[in-house]
Amino acid sequence: xxxxxxxxxxxxxxxxxxxxxxxxxxxxxxxxxxxxxxxxxxxxxxxxxxxxxxxxxxxxxxxxxxxxxxxxxxxxxxxxxxxxxxxxxxxxxxxxxxxxxxxxxxxxxxxxxxxxxxxxxxxxxxxxxxxxxxxxxxxxxxxxxxxxxxxxxxxxxxxxxxxxxxxxxxxxxxxxxxxxxxxxxxxxxxxxxxxxxxxxxxxxxxxxxxxxxxxxxxxxxxxxxxxx
Numbered sequence: 469x470x471x472x473x474x475x476x477x478x479x480x481x482x483x484x485x486x487x488x489x490x491x492x493x494x495x496x497x498x499x500x501x502x503x504x505x506x507x508x509x510x511x512x513x514x515x516x517x518x519x520x521x522x523x524x525x526x527x528x529x530x531x532x533x534x535x536x537x538x539x540x541x542x543x544x545x546x547x548x549x550x551x552x553x554x555x556x557x558x559x560x561x562x563x564x565x566x567x568x569x570x571x572x573x574x575x576x577x578x579x580x581x582x583x584x585x586x587x588x589x590x591x592x593x594x595x596x597x598x599x600x601x602x603x604x605x606x607x608x609x610x611x612x613x614x615x616x617x618x619x620x621x622x623x624x625x626x627x628x629x630x631x632x633x634x635x636x637x638x639x640x641x642x643x644x645x646x647x648x649x650x651x652x653x654x655x656x657x658x659x660x661x662x663x664x665x666x667x668x669x670x671x672x673x674x675x676x677x678x679x680x681x682x683x684x685x686x687x688x689x690x691x692x693x694x695x696x
Contacts, residue, residue, distance in 0.1 A: 485574055486641045487693075488632065488660070490648030491581040491588050491602070493524075493669040495595070495686075497558040500551045500583045504543045516541065525672050526651035529625045530582060538605075538616055545586070545611035552590035559591065560668060562687035567595045569690045576639065580631050582622045582652055601631050628652050629659035645693065647686075654678050662696060664689065 492499045505516035519533045543551075567577050579592050581602040592600045603623045606614040621627030628646070636644050636659075646653060646660040649667065654675050657663040665672075665679030666686070676682050681692055 483574065483642045484640055485576065485643045485645075486578060486635060486639055487570055487575045487645045487647065487689075488578045488580040488601075488635070488656075489597075490646075490650065490653050490666070491555070491579050491583050491591065493649045494647060494653075494666050495560055495563050495579070496555040496591060497560065497669050498551075498554055500555065500587050501537050501541065503551050503554055504541050504547060505537075507547060508541060512540065524650035524652070524670070526674050530627075530652055531624045534582070534603075534623045535616070535618070538613065542613040543584075543605065544613060545607040548584060548587045548605060549590075551584075551587040555587065555591040556594050559594070560686055562685055564595055566686040566689055567597065570693070571596070573690060573693070575645075575693070578635065580622065580628055580635075580646065580648075580656075582627075584616075601635070625652070626655060628656050632656050632659040647689065649675060651675065662693075664692070 489495050499520055502517050502520055506513045516537055519537055522528045523530045523533050570577060577597050578599040579588055579597055581588055583602050585600060585602040585604040588600050588602050601622060603620045604617045606616060608614045621630045632644055632646060644660045645662045645664060646656040647664045647666055649670055649672060651674055654663060657678060662680050665675040665682040667676060667682060667684045
């Protein structure tokens with residue numbers, strides 16, 4: 469077989485392909501921080517929901533609200549665990565089958581989220597995803613909120629592209645795709661080889677306009693990635 473033909477096939481076989489998923493309003497229908505705020509009553513929920521929407525639609529920077537939302541809500545360890553269960557209860561209907569199909573196609577799935585590690589890890593385990601890049605919360609010995617990991621890139625504007633670049637280097641990835649619904653996910657365009665906007669739960673105009681591709685069901689992903 470000529471070297472040129474064989475090399476192309478071999479390159480495809482040996483590809484290391486990463487696909488990163490946002491969590492909130494992507495792998496699951498909920499926004500974790502909003503559900504935590506709901507536990508504090510309707511006024512708190514309305515305040516936090518408005519802040520979350522402003523950040524996800526790019527009207528304010530994530531940096532401006534990340535610590536503030538947590539200081540208002542002060543989630544306990546038990547409440548955070550309850551949100552972890554809710555993520556699974558409200559999972560995107562196609563998520564489990566889609567992740568399995570992508571893995572069979574040679575993709576390594578990851579979660580890259582500005583949410584909270586302890587809440588997201590149960591969903592990751594349910595989906596068979598072994599790597600979560602999210603923000604760890606801290607609790608005292610009684611399980612009360614005691615802060616978060618402020619140096620984690622996912623807690624600030626521009627953090628997700630930094631994570632994508634670091635993961636590419638760590639895994640030696642030849643292709644990286646990111647899927648998500650928010651402006652913080654859209655920021656990965658350029659750091660990832662392909663950014664796929666997701667609009668099943670919230671179709672944000674900026675994300676729809678800026679995405680390389682836009683889908684409304686995760687089940688669309690495997691065929692889309694076979695074409696690009």
